[in-house]
Amino acid sequence: MFLVIGVIFFVGAYNYSIGTAARMGPGYFPRILGGLLAVLGVVVAGVGLKNQAEWAKTAGIGWTWTPVVILTVAVVLFGLALQPLGMIASIILLTMISGIAAHDKNYRDLVIITVIMCLFCAAVFVWGLKLQMKLFPWS
Amino acid sequence: MDLINNLALGFGVALTFQNILYALIGCLLGTLIGVLPGIGPVATIAMLLPTTYALPPVSALIMLAGIYYGAQYGGSTTAILVNLPGESSSVVTALDGYQMARKGRAGAALGMAAIGSFIAGTFSTLLVAAFAPPLSEAALKFGPADYFSLMVLGLIAAVVLAHGSVLKAIAMIVLGIVLGLVGTDVNSGVARFSFDTPELTDGIGFVAVAMGIFGLGEILINLEKGEAREVFTSKVGKLLPTLDDFKKSAGAIARGTGLGSLLGILPGGGALLASFSSYSLEKKLAGPNADPPFGKGNIRGVAAPESANNAGAQTSFIPLLTLGIPPNAVMALMVGAMTIHNIQPGPQVITSNPQLFWGLIASMWVGNLMLVILNLPLIGMWVQLLKIPYRLLYPMILVFCCIGVYTVNNSTFDIWIIAAFGVIGYVFAKLECEAAPLLLGFILGPMMEENLRRAMLLSRGDPMVFLERPISLTMLVLSALLLVVLALPAIRKKRDETFVED
Numbered sequence: 001m002f003l004v005i006g007v008i009f010f011v012g013a014y015n016y017s018i019g020t021a022a023r024m025g026p027g028y029f030p031r032i033l034g035g036l037l038a039v040l041g042v043v044v045a046g047v048g049l050k051n052q053a054e055w056a057k058t059a060g061i062g063w064t065w066t067p068v069v070i071l072t073v074a075v076v077l078f079g080l081a082l083q084p085l086g087m088i089a090s091i092i093l094l095t096m097i098s099g100i101a102a103h104d105k106n107y108r109d110l111v112i113i114t115v116i117m118c119l120f121c122a123a124v125f126v127w128g129l130k131l132q133m134k135l136f137p138w139s
Numbered sequence: 140m141d142l143i144n145n146l147a148l149g150f151g152v153a154l155t156f157q158n159i160l161y162a163l164i165g166c167l168l169g170t171l172i173g174v175l176p177g178i179g180p181v182a183t184i185a186m187l188l189p190t191t192y193a194l195p196p197v198s199a200l201i202m203l204a205g206i207y208y209g210a211q212y213g214g215s216t217t218a219i220l221v222n223l224p225g226e227s228s229s230v231v232t233a234l235d236g237y238q239m240a241r242k243g244r245a246g247a248a249l250g251m252a253a254i255g256s257f258i259a260g261t262f263s264t265l266l267v268a269a270f271a272p273p274l275s276e277a278a279l280k281f282g283p284a285d286y287f288s289l290m291v292l293g294l295i296a297a298v299v300l301a302h303g304s305v306l307k308a309i310a311m312i313v314l315g316i317v318l319g320l321v322g323t324d325v326n327s328g329v330a331r332f333s334f335d336t337p338e339l340t341d342g343i344g345f346v347a348v349a350m351g352i353f354g355l356g357e358i359l360i361n362l363e364k365g366e367a368r369e370v371f372t373s374k375v376g377k378l379l380p381t382l383d384d385f386k387k388s389a390g391a392i393a394r395g396t397g398l399g400s401l402l403g404i405l406p407g408g409g410a411l412l413a414s415f416s417s418y419s420l421e422k423k424l425a426g427p428n429a430d431p432p433f434g435k436g437n438i439r440g441v442a443a444p445e446s447a448n449n450a451g452a453q454t455s456f457i458p459l460l461t462l463g464i465p466p467n468a469v470m471a472l473m474v475g476a477m478t479i480h481n482i483q484p485g486p487q488v489i490t491s492n493p494q495l496f497w498g499l500i501a502s503m504w505v506g507n508l509m510l511v512i513l514n515l516p517l518i519g520m521w522v523q524l525l526k527i528p529y530r531l532l533y534p535m536i537l538v539f540c541c542i543g544v545y546t547v548n549n550s551t552f553d554i555w556i557i558a559a560f561g562v563i564g565y566v567f568a569k570l571e572c573e574a575a576p577l578l579l580g581f582i583l584g585p586m587m588e589e590n591l592r593r594a595m596l597l598s599r600g601d602p603m604v605f606l607e608r609p610i611s612l613t614m615l616v617l618s619a620l621l622l623v624v625l626a627l628p629a630i631r632k633k634r635d636e637t638f639v640e641d
Contacts, residue, residue, distance in 0.1 A: 067362040068565055071355060071537070072558045078541050079554035087542070094541060095534040101362055102530035113531050117538050124190075 067101035074098040091118050146268055149497030153505050158201055158498065161194070162506045163513075165202035169209020170514055173229075174217050174521045178536055180210040181578075182354040184472045185346050186539045188479065189546040196480035197495045201502040203476055207469050208260065208452045208503065212510045215252040215445050216521050219245055228448040231418040235433060235440030242436055247381065249518060251388055251438055252445040253511050259396040259446035260507030263453040266400055267460075268500050271489065275461040278486035281610060283593035288614035290587045293464055295618040297576050308576050311567070315580025318348070320588065345475055345581055347544045347556035349468070352574045354540040355557055356564020358533045388442035391421050399447030403454030404466075413451030414444035453503055460496060461486055464583070468575045471582040 074097035081090040092114055099110040152158060172183045184203050191199035214229030219236035232252065239248040281289070298308040398420060399413035421443040422433045433440050456473075458466045463485030465471040477484045482492060489496045514521075544553045567574055 068359055068562060071359060071362075072562055075355065075537065075541060075558040075561065076555060079545075079551040079558070082541075082545060082551055082554070090541075091538055094538055098534050098537050099530065102533075106530065109528075109531055110534070113534055117535060121538065121542060 070101040071098050087121060088118050091121060141272075142268060145272070145493075145497050146501060148493060149268075149499075149501030150505075152197060152494050152498030153201065153501035157195075158198055158502060159505065161198040161202040162205050162502050163509055165205020166209040166212075166506050166510050166513070168202075169206035169211075170213035170216075170510065170517075170521065171524065172206070173210035173213020173215075174524060175213075175527075175532065178357070178532070179353060180207050181349055181468050181472065182357065182536070182540070183210075184469060184476075185349040185354065186536075186543040188346055188472065188476055189543045191476065192479065192546075196477070196482055196492075197498045199476060199480060200473070200495065200499050201506075203473060204456070204499060204503060205506045208449060208506060209510060211445075211448045211452050212253065212256055212514055213521065214448075215256075215441075216249060216514075216518060219248045219252065219441070220522060228414045228452075229444075231414055231444045232441055234418070235435070235437050238431075238436030239438065239441065244436070247384055248438065248441050250515065251384060251442050253515055255388065255392040255395065255442040255446035256449040257507050257511045258392055259399060259450040260453060260510075261504060262396050263400045263403070263450040264500060264504040264507070266454060267457055267503070268497075271457055271461050271496075271500070274457065275486035275489045278462050281462075281486075282608060283590040283597065284608050285610040285614070287587055287590040287594055288611040288618075289462065290464060290583050290590070292614045292618045292621075293458075293466065294576075294580060294583060295621050297467075297579050308573060311573060311577040312580040315577035315582075316584030316587065318577075319345075319581040319584030344544070344548065344553050344556065345471070345578070347553040348560050348581060349472060349578060350540045350544055351557040351560025352564035352567075352578065353468075354536060355561025356568060356574070358536060359561060359565040360568050361529060362533070384438050388438055391439040391443040392446045394420060394424075395443035395446035396450045399450030400454045402447075403451035404457050413447040417443045417447035449507075456499075456503075459484060460488060460499075463488075464586075465579065468578045471578055474582060 074094050077097065078090045078094040081093055095114040095117055096110065099107075099113075153162070168183065168187075169180065172178050172180065183206055187203065187206070191202065194202070211228060215232050215236065218229040218233035219240050222233050222237035222240075236248045236252070239245060294312050298312065395413075395417040398417045402413045402416060418440060421439050425433060425437070425439060431437050455466050455470055458464050459470045459473055463474070463483070465474050474484050477488075482488065482495065540557060541554050544557055545551065564574055567577075
């Protein structure tokens with residue numbers, strides 16, 4: 001994985017003038033690091049190949065993807081909703097969706113925590129600190 | 140004497156009503172997140188950065204610093220009562236602390252942890268006050284080449300002190316540096332790696348990165364582990380340790396403080412390393428015939444690491460305040476906090492903002508005092524907090540992360556960065572790559588590039604400049620030595636032991 005990222009940056013750096021060592025262009029430093037990263041990637045991968053346990057980990061065995069997906073979706077939706085729909089609606093989306101990921105779901109608690117968070121954030125961020133955020137779609 | 144005058148100035152700043160209030164808020168918040176497992180100071184400070192906009196810079200830094208050392212206090216409470224480290228730096232405290240709690244001596248353990256922390260805090264505050272001015276004077280003589288070498292040393296040291304595979308840690312650092320380079324090039328104004336996304340030309344916000352990895356990523360890991368929390372509900376017992384406890388612990392506290400202060404100054408060090416090493420040291424010194432044996436409720440095993448982590452937390456401010464170089468992830472965030480308030484961290488802070496500098500130092504001692512006075516009576520309340528189930532906690536953390544990062548730039552793009560780095564953080568955790576070096580590289584990367592270019596420009600492209608300047612040479616030799624030492628099998632085994640055994 002490091003290898004892939006390293007190569008991307010190494011190649012990406014070709015777009016920028018390297019310059020000379022004395023007057024370095026914007027591509028000089030990333031080029032060195034991209035190369036370094038790629039080399040490290042090869043070595044890490046090499047070490048990993050020898051080790052069976054490492055294989056299993058890399059292949060994604062024993063990973064729990066469900067919460068990862070749920071939480072990512074929740075956060076992305078929050079980002080999408082914040083500007084058009086306002087803070088309250090976004091918080092409701094975020095807490096309700098992310099709450100699904102818990103082992104011991106309890107919807108009553110979830111609703112309570114959502115209400116508390118809405119009130120608290122409105123009080124602290126909008127009324128208290130006067131940050132530029134609208135609470136509702138129409139405000 | 141200068142020191143006295145300076146400290147007087149500092150206390151003048153720290154003891155204003157407003158600053159006492161913010162130190163108190165910081166300490167309470169720090170203790171809170173220290174007590175709660177699953178959320179650490181990095182995520183909390185990242186979340187709170189935006190709320191400090193409205194504050195004067197001194198108050199903001201005082202509050203954020205309070206969170207860091209407050210967390211060291213809070214972590215011990217959970218470790219002793221629940222046998223779970225509330226904070227990673229309290230892992231070793233749980234070993235003997237929980238055993239003491241089971242024997243009905245939880246109070247003594249808690250009390251000793253607090254007293255040790257306070258002594259360590261007092262000593263390390265004095266240390267910061269005494270050493271920072273001469274160091275920052277020396278730092279003014281540093282040229283770009285010296286800075287570059289110093290950062291190399293810092294990053295290498297971070298590798299040595301990181302858990303797990305050395306290779307992976309180096310790779311994480313390089314990855315962090317590369318990610319830090321995204322955005323407009325300072326010298327030429329060319330947008331790099333922005334993929335024509337206007338949001339990326341400003342670079343990736345480091346608050347978003349920190350929150351993604353340490354906030355969201357951590358939540359994902361915790362959700363996977365599920366919940367296994369068992370609050371030790373029986374009586375806490377008398378808080379004041381016995382005279383015998385004091386006798387036993389005095390040496391441990393002194394050694395813990397010394398070792399912790401030293402490790403805090405080192406780049407890559409800080410509270411975590413301090414507590415681990417001082418526990419090992421104490422165990423070695425006590426030998427196998429200790430009574431009671433280590434791991435079975437020896438009070439020295441509580442006093443030493445707790446003193447050490449507090450000392451380490453405070454002395455890690457030294458490199459930040461004098462050189463402008465953060466030695467660990469929390470300090471990296473402090474750099475961010477200072478930049479937000481238009482303060483360039485570095486040796487000039489002490490002369491250009493003496494109020495801020497000395498106020499911050501004095502507030503550390505004030506904060507420590509508050510922690511001892513407040514926390515011992517409040518322990519019952521913190522224990523109650525531990526009963527909040529994680530399923531309620533993590534949506535709250537998420538909301539604060541998202542809103543917090545949005546308010547930094549009013550940009551929804553940063554929220555997506557959180558989502559992305561949350562996944563990245565989870566993947567790295569599963570691959571056993573530590574995320575702290577990545578954040579350090581991310582912060583230091585742009586600084587390194589700038590200093591490298593400046594040095595090369597000054598030397599007309601002659602790389603020998605790094606070897607010709609004595610300061611730079613020393614740093615590079617030290618880095619090389621560290622790498623060699625690391626490669627030696629004997630040391631390597633030792634290092635693995637230090638981290639695995641405990």
